[in-house]
Amino acid sequence: MAEAPPHFARRRALVAGRVHRSMRMARAIWSGTIDFGLVAIPVKLMAAVRDASGVHFSFLHDEDGGKIHNERVCDACGRKVPWEHVARGYEREKGEYVVVSDEEIRASSPKATQSISIFQFVDASEIDPMLFDKPYYVESEKRGRHAYALLVAALEKSRKVGLARVVMHTREHLAALAPHGDRLLLETMRWAEDVAPAPPTDLPKTDGARAPEMKAAMMLIDAMSAKLDTSALHDTFRDKILDVIERKAEGKPPKKEAGPARPTNVIDLADVLQRSIAQAKQRPRAQATAHATAKKRR
Numbered sequence: 001m002a003e004a005p006p007h008f009a010r011r012r013a014l015v016a017g018r019v020h021r022s023m024r025m026a027r028a029i030w031s032g033t034i035d036f037g038l039v040a041i042p043v044k045l046m047a048a049v050r051d052a053s054g055v056h057f058s059f060l061h062d063e064d065g066g067k068i069h070n071e072r073v074c075d076a077c078g079r080k081v082p083w084e085h086v087a088r089g090y091e092r093e094k095g096e097y098v099v100v101s102d103e104e105i106r107a108s109s110p111k112a113t114q115s116i117s118i119f120q121f122v123d124a125s126e127i128d129p130m131l132f133d134k135p136y137y138v139e140s141e142k143r144g145r146h147a148y149a150l151l152v153a154a155l156e157k158s159r160k161v162g163l164a165r166v167v168m169h170t171r172e173h174l175a176a177l178a179p180h181g182d183r184l185l186l187e188t189m190r191w192a193e194d195v196a197p198a199p200p201t202d203l204p205k206t207d208g209a210r211a212p213e214m215k216a217a218m219m220l221i222d223a224m225s226a227k228l229d230t231s232a233l234h235d236t237f238r239d240k241i242l243d244v245i246e247r248k249a250e251g252k253p254p255k256k257e258a259g260p261a262r263p264t265n266v267i268d269l270a271d272v273l274q275r276s277i278a279q280a281k282q283r284p285r286a287q288a289t290a291h292a293t294a295k296k297r298r
Contacts, residue, residue, distance in 0.1 A: 030168055032114030034138070034151070034177070034184075041148050042141035043116070045168075045186060049135060055241050110172040116186065118162040118177065127161060127176060131189045138177065138184035148184070155179050216273035223280040 028044035035041075059068040072081045088105070089097035116138075140148035155162065155178060162177035166186075174189040206214060244254050 028139075029136075030166075031141075032116065032166075033144075034116045034118065034148075034164075036118035036162065039147060040115075041144040041151065043138050043144065043148065043184075044141065046137040046139060048137045048185065054235075055238050109170045110167045113167060116164045116166045116175065116177065118164045120163045121158070121160040122163060124159060124161045124178060127189075128195075130195055131192075132176070133188045133190055136186045136188075137180075138186050140183075149182075152179050152182065152184055155184075213270045213273065216270050216277065220273050220277045220280060223277050224283075 027046070029047060031042075031044040033040040033042050060066065061068060072083075072086060073079070074081050087099050087101075089099045091097050164175045164177055164186075166173050166175050166188075168188075174191060176187045176189055177184055178187075179185070247254055
């Protein structure tokens with residue numbers, strides 16, 4: 001099997017081990033066809049990511065514990081406004097709005113064609129990772145399995161990505177289709193105008209005079225390098241805040257933890273790099289212990 005394009009290989013690593021569980025729980029959020037040339041492959045899309053690690057809070061009144069609700073209040077008359085009197089306005093100039101009706105918005109919305117229309121194939125390396133937005137699993141319907149498998153294999157062999165247009169949730173999206181194991185992954189993409197230009201930089205040149213520092217930097221990178229283990233990557237804030245919540249619910253005081261060590265002022269960069277290398281060599285053992293503790297807690 002051909003090596004996956006870099007960005008999609010990273011996606012594959014990050015979702016490894018969770019695919020089958022996700023697929024059992026997921027339901028299709030879109031169904032239609034992948035179209036390219038005269039070929040039409042019936043497929044459905046499943047969400048490939050979820051907010052599983054976030055901690056969600058409700059806003060409460062601190063005096064009586066009542067839940068706080070957001071209300072629509074007009075800043076001109078100060079009265080509450082029911083939904084039937086809420087209009088959409090576009091601010092052309094400061095304080096000057098053009099009201100657009102729901103009918104006008106619907107008339108301008110893209111028509112739902114129920115197709116992922118591939119219009120071009122490009123090298124995966126040509127796509128800036130900043131353009132990628134949200135991934136979806138693309139699952140084949142039974143009657144399109146042969147064509148689907150052929151497209152997966154052809155994309156893997158050519159190391160190409162299919163650029164497509166697809167309408168989801170009344171919006172047209174630019175999207176990329178690429179192999180992900182034995183299935184396709186569709187990633188919606190940002191339009192070029194949605195990406196902010198990079199700010200200018202004025203970095204010093206790393207010439208031969210800095211060879212010792214470069215050597216030490218490469219040694220530090222080597223000392224901190226490891227095979228990606230996604231099971232060790234989890235939201236430490238979630239673990240800590242849930243521990244605080246549990247202890248508070250049980251009437252226990254919160255744990256006291258030492259704050260992170262602050263970096264020292266860099267005077268001799270090569271010396272600081274050497275000390276960092278020594279520290280990095282000791283880190284794997286400490287990380288393994290911390291990961292085992294967190295695993296038990298979950």
